[in-house]
Amino acid sequence: MTQRILSGIQPTNNLTIGNYLGAIKNWVQMQDEAETLFCIVDLHAITVPQNPTALHQATLEVAAAYLAAGIDPQKSAIFIQSHVKAHVELGWLLSCMTPMGWLNRMTQFKDKAGKNREKAGLGLYAYLALMAADILLYQTTHVPVGDDQKQHVELTRDLAQSFNHHYNKEIFTIPEPFIKGEAKRIMSLRDGTKKMSKSDPSDFSRIHLTDSDDEIAQKIRKAKTDPEPLPDSLEGFENRPEAKNLLTIYAAFQDKTMQDVLGDVAGKSFSDFKPLLADLLISKLGPISQKMTQYLHEKTELESILKAGAENASTLAEKTLKDVKETMGFVAAF
Numbered sequence: 001m002t003q004r005i006l007s008g009i010q011p012t013n014n015l016t017i018g019n020y021l022g023a024i025k026n027w028v029q030m031q032d033e034a035e036t037l038f039c040i041v042d043l044h045a046i047t048v049p050q051n052p053t054a055l056h057q058a059t060l061e062v063a064a065a066y067l068a069a070g071i072d073p074q075k076s077a078i079f080i081q082s083h084v085k086a087h088v089e090l091g092w093l094l095s096c097m098t099p100m101g102w103l104n105r106m107t108q109f110k111d112k113a114g115k116n117r118e119k120a121g122l123g124l125y126a127y128l129a130l131m132a133a134d135i136l137l138y139q140t141t142h143v144p145v146g147d148d149q150k151q152h153v154e155l156t157r158d159l160a161q162s163f164n165h166h167y168n169k170e171i172f173t174i175p176e177p178f179i180k181g182e183a184k185r186i187m188s189l190r191d192g193t194k195k196m197s198k199s200d201p202s203d204f205s206r207i208h209l210t211d212s213d214d215e216i217a218q219k220i221r222k223a224k225t226d227p228e229p230l231p232d233s234l235e236g237f238e239n240r241p242e243a244k245n246l247l248t249i250y251a252a253f254q255d256k257t258m259q260d261v262l263g264d265v266a267g268k269s270f271s272d273f274k275p276l277l278a279d280l281l282i283s284k285l286g287p288i289s290q291k292m293t294q295y296l297h298e299k300t301e302l303e304s305i306l307k308a309g310a311e312n313a314s315t316l317a318e319k320t321l322k323d324v325k326e327t328m329g330f331v332a333a334f
């Protein structure tokens with residue numbers, strides 16, 4: 001069976017190099033190995049309050065970032081989730097079959113709802129059913145995600161299996177979480193034990209794809225480190241999360257392993273290493289951010305790509321939705 005891959009990013013805040021190295025950059029390679037669909041999950045973004053102008057802008061920005069980073073509309077369907085109505089519809093059908101007990105276990109809900117659990121929206125709680133719909137609509141075989149999303153993909157599998165079992169019919173393909181190669185988890189520049197996040201209050205904790213050269217240089221200069229020089233082996237990073245993170249970034253942007261780049265930089269102090277890292281980031285991010293600006297400035301091309309992507313995705317999604325509804329006993333529209 002051919003592999004079919006689907007993934008998505010929420011249009012909330014600016015994308016960081018964490019999103020790029022941890023997700024988008026890997027997707028670019030997958031396009032040649034499988035059928036690929038990449039969406040901008042705007043319906044997920046509204047599970048927490050959003051400013052309409054910011055949501056609108058961020059949605060187009062994520063699309064522009066996909067393209068600028070090398071997602072090719074000839075190879076992949078690139079679309080905005082809310083343009084394919086089947087997501088909402090299957091999301092509802094699945095939410096009726098999702099045990100509350102599973103939702104209670106979702107760590108992301110607990111994190112995002114925080115102390116204000118009683119005030120959190122129903123959508124944040126039901127999030128999993130929508131994410132399962134995203135995946136199952138396309139008979140996805142592999143879902144590339146980071147660690148934080150593995151639990152959701154596992155629950156999606158459980159949901160698909162229990163649906164197939166209940167109706168005694170192979171309606172849904174059972175998807176696998178897919179973590180390719182060395183998992184690149186990029187951490188905050190201020191605290192090497194926390195994931196780099198679009199929503200961290202400190203702008204200095206992250207580098208955005210659209211940061212200017214000066215901003216990149218300044219953020220790297222201020223990045224937290226320790227007084228020791230860079231070690232000559234990976235064991236030397238024990239208890240040095242910030243040092244390890246900077247080297248991870250340095251290696252990932254060069255498509256090399258940490259071990260390989262240590263050959264070049266072992267023994268360097270951070271005052272010598274940081275300028276190298278800043279230059280590398282500037283040279284890699286410059287072209288991406290330039291292309292993003294072009295797509296966002298002259299939107300016709302972006303819009304037509306998103307339109308075609310949504311049409312292709314809809315064709316696949318509608319087929320699954322029709323099978324699901326028939327199986328469940330819904331009367332087809334006359």
Ligand code: TRP
Nearest residue numbers: 006007008009010041044131134
């Ligand atoms: N839940 C993911 C996140 O918060 C985003 C997402 C929504 C997703 N639907 C998806 C990822 C389907 C992979 C597949 O980052």
